[in-house]
Amino acid sequence: MVAKALNLPKSCTSAAFILRVEYEKLLYAYEQKHVWDRDPQHVAQLFPADRVKRIALPIMRAGDYDRRSLSSHTPGMSPMYALPKTSSRPRRQAALAATNAVASAVSDDPYGFPVFPKRSRLTGLDEASLSPYEEQIIDDEIVNDNAPHGVYVPGQPGEKERVVSALWSPMHDDVAWALGTLNALSFDARNVFVAQEFPGILDALNEVLNRYLEDVMRKRSYGVAAGIEELDLNAPRDIEMAAVDIRHAGHDLTGPGIGVSRNPLHEEFLRSSSLQQYPNLFNLADPIAIDRQQCATVAVNVLRNMSFCPRNAAYLALSPQILGISAVMISNVGVGANLREGLVDMWMNVSPVMTATPGSPGHTVLMACVKLLDPFKEGAEVTRFTNIGEVLARLAASPERNEAAIVSSFPELLPRVVDMLSGRNRRYVSAGLAALCNFSAFDWPARDAIARVPRCLDRLVGMLSDTEFAPRAALTLLNLAEAPNNRSVMITHEAALVEFAMTPSPAADTVASILFDLSDD
Incomplete structure (x- = not known):
């Protein structure tokens, strides 16, 4: 990824090795001193001199080597750096569950019970002596441990409330299961998904998007402590954790995001600010941020799927929370492009039944559309103008509801729509012409x-x-x-x-x- 960002030539087959070496020479010591407040002289080097040398090693499979025997075959090589360490970034169960749920949405049977790995029996248990009833009890316990959420049963009382309640849960797996279930239900063409039958679903989805937007705007005040890459995804979300290293009080450093002032009342430890103060400098995506992005992606897909049903579209058109946060996310270039495109698709499906009069939820969408047509606004691109033009055309198709609100925006809106008529992209021109024709x-x-x-x-x-x-x-x-x-x-x-x-x-x-x-x- 770094090599691609730096536009290194594809012929450079050793780009990863070269970048790691240059990173240690140019940035590693600076990062240890000024970000983590460590002494670079006492921090282990990433590449000892012996490792830089090219050493021919026999091809081995993982787990088939012994560090002591390997170091004996390579004199001078430290056992600690005998083989490259595997990545310690955890595989996030919640994000993985959400991804699997999205994949299951296109399967023939989205309601099938999930397949979980079979856990080994308890040590010392004589399986041959178990009766079928006892085996079933043990199997049920294993399934309950691996799948605490069970499976969604359509038509059973309380199931829809249980899905919405899981979205509000502080447990990551609960949220991932609920989002995966809603994504499968909203995609299933065999049954009509009616959002009104899930009480509080829009408020719960809005909360999922709010959590993601908090990270995009760098307002989260807690994270994972430096050096701690493993995160218990089943821990409550509101546990306060240090965003970077815990440093001794008395360090009188100054600077954006790293300053810790002396506090005579607490001479033991103080927590420094989050590394989110350093945009575009380091890889700041901790497991919390990655999990929130995964959940927001599925939540946007659920909203988009919902909007294709006219009954759900009318329900979304009356939600100030969903329309409001979607306007903020679409206008923010820090939000992923796939999320913004999904929300714009939701606008297109909802706009024919939307009311844009001042004070109504749809007025937020209209004002956002006027601003997004500004060519000088950050993130200006043909796709954005095209989609917004189609949204305006559909809003204008209902003059009895939206004419007064649109006409009040004519001083800003008309010059931008007319400029679209001279574009080179035909879909872009067609969107502007459709909006002007309806006007x-x-x-x-x-x-x-x-x-x-x-x-x-x-x-x-x-x-x-x-x-x-x-x-x-x-x-x-x-x-x-x-x-x-x-x-x-x-x-x-x-x-x-x-x-x-x-x-x-x-x-x-x-x-x-x-x-x-x-x-x-």
Whole structure:
């Protein structure tokens, strides 16, 4: 990953070795002194001089070697560095369970009981003497130990409440099981997943996203202590743990994120600030952050799956918590791109039934869309503008609910939508044209404002020569021509419109209707 970020050539087959050596020379001592407050002279080197030398070793399988015998075959090599240590980063059970649940969502039977590894029998137990009933008791105990959540049973009373309660649990495995179950249920095409039947599900999913957003905004005040990579994922989330090393009080260091001032009342230990104060300098993703990101990914997928059902879409459109946090996450470039795309897809499915009037939950979405169309906002890209344009087009398709709110945003919104008409990406242009076409169906004052946006009419007339965009562009011009105040503005394009009306095309009849409206006194 580091080699890729540094754009090292692929021909460099020893990139990992070279980077590790350079890391020790350039950054290792600095990190030990100024971050961990250690003495670099007393910290074990990552690469002793003997290890740097290339030594031919016989090929062995893991577990088939003995360090003492290996060091005897390689004189001068320390047994501690005989073979590279395997990675000590733990395999997070909660994240793994969530990932497996996502995979099981596309299986033929998403409700099948999970397969867990068979634990060995107790030492000294004579299995041959056990009766079938006793064997069943032992098997049940093993299953309960490995799968404390059991399995979701559709139709059984209390099951839906149990899933939502697991989302609020401080246990990582509980949250992962609940998210995996909801992901499978919301994806299953055989049954309609109705969110209203799961009381409090939106509030619980909102809490999962809030936990992830806390890490993105670097507001978490606890983490894993330095040097402690193993984390008990079944421990409560709110246990306060040091984010970096515990240092003796009296170190009078200063600096962003590392300062510890002398405290005469507590001369034993003080905890330093989190390494989250150092963005983009170190790998700050501890097991808590990775687990939260995994859970947020599944939660966003659940919300997206839910939104495809019209009944769930109407339910999501009335949730200020979900729409509010989704607006924050989509606007934050620190959030993963897959999460932002999933939430925008949810907006697209919900926007046809959304109300964007001030004070309603949908107004937050409308204001976020206006800001996200700003080309100078961080993270500007064609995909973002395209998706937001489609959301605005669907909001404008319900003028009886959203016309007043959209028209109030015209001073900022219209120039940005008109600029989309001159793009090179056809889907990008189509999204802007769809939004503008729906805007043109508003009342006459709104149509007057659209026709007077600089370059708007020129671009719409120019799109009449494109067979794909011509029908919608002609319909937009027809809506604008119906407003009496626009006839004096549009008459300057009369010659071009006559030419398009006389040329056989999908929009010829619509252009003729435009000329008829312009000639009407």
